Amino acid sequence: MMTNLFSIFDPSTNLLNMPLNWLSTLLGIMFIPYSFWLIPNRHFMIWNLIIKKLHLEFKNLMGPNKSNGSTFIFISIFSFVLFNNFLGLFPYIFTSTSHLTISLSITLSLWLSFMFYGWINNSNHMFIHMIPQGTPSILMPFMVIIETISNIIRPGTLAIRLTANMIAGHLLMTLLSSTGNSMNMYFVMILIIMQILLLTLESAVAVIQSYVIAILSTLYSNEVN
Template identity: 65%
Template sequence: MMTNLFSIFDPSTSIFNMNLNWLSTFMGLIILPMIFWLIPSRLFMILNIILKTLHSEFKVLIGNNYSYGTTFMFMTLFFFILCNNFLGLFPYIFTSTSHMMMNLSIALPMWFTFMIFGWLNNTQHMFTHLVPQGTPSLLMSFMVLIETISNVIRPLTLAVRLMANMIAGHLLITLLSSMNLTSSLSLSSILILVMILLMTLETAVSLIQAYVFTILSTLYSSEVI
């Protein structure tokens, strides 16, 4: 029995005091059959089309400073988050992207690397980002403060956005399923239909949030180059 509503997100499954729920992060690689990597299939062709689309889009976002191999990092990030989001939709599988620790461990090192690269290699360019073009002289110091704060909280906003969207749908489904246990037959059928629609919505949210996280990361990287 749940002690509270948010206990469904607790990494509670353990053997010898080792939390096994976090192993779900690597389940996407485990469940793929070996033949997927060796022989082209329909799934591989769909994946290849998605990769080409993402590559062309990320290449445009990075702009003129694009170098070979840059987009592969963001494509890997997209599929890693997407895989974890989808796995969380299955029963009894831990949703690692619903935890702030997991999301910050992705966003914070990436943002920190961008900042180090930008300030060491393009110092003047980084200073120009602190004062938007056309800012009055009286507001320059104020704008520097605002831009600095908005830049510092970027990894936090990336992590919170992904976490909140993953938690929201799971909580709604959990609430409806708990109502279904004590409801009548007619109400149960309505609740089941609503939960099916919510699962469809959650599938779309899993894809969209992985895309949003990756696109914003790409935009942040393009500002420091």
């Protein structure tokens, strides 16, 4: 059994003696048929509007030379990360995006696919991208090293940004809630208001981090062409 909220960050814990933690990542599949056979409601109208706006924004970032449908992978990443971020706001539910197992798997696979595609099909462009325009000749070797290092750490920075932001808010809410037993009624009311505000902030962070990882992935893919 999970004994405290800190156990939601431990993938080795179990619920009712069943290791069901990672299954929370797959709960979004249950909502997919719902959008096809039920009459569209306000929820899905708003979601479709968000998807269309994201498609237009990603398409503008990627340029007119991209093939149709190339933005769908980034919209899928946004949807997947957003769903798991929001799912982690519920008590005693395993927050999968707070672990590098999930976040690094997403970012590293995307980065490797971009690198393989760029170096195989556009190797000259990849070499040119290592040296910014107008760099003095004496600084070119150093710029190649700096650009190479900055390129290699991209999947790590994307994954750590998502993981750190998900963990930080959850831990802050947990630490504040653990002090409620030793407070009187007035401080408990103030604590509840603070928790509601923090929960609102975490909801905004969940959306922002999903948007950031999708936008940065789009920009990284645009650099290999």
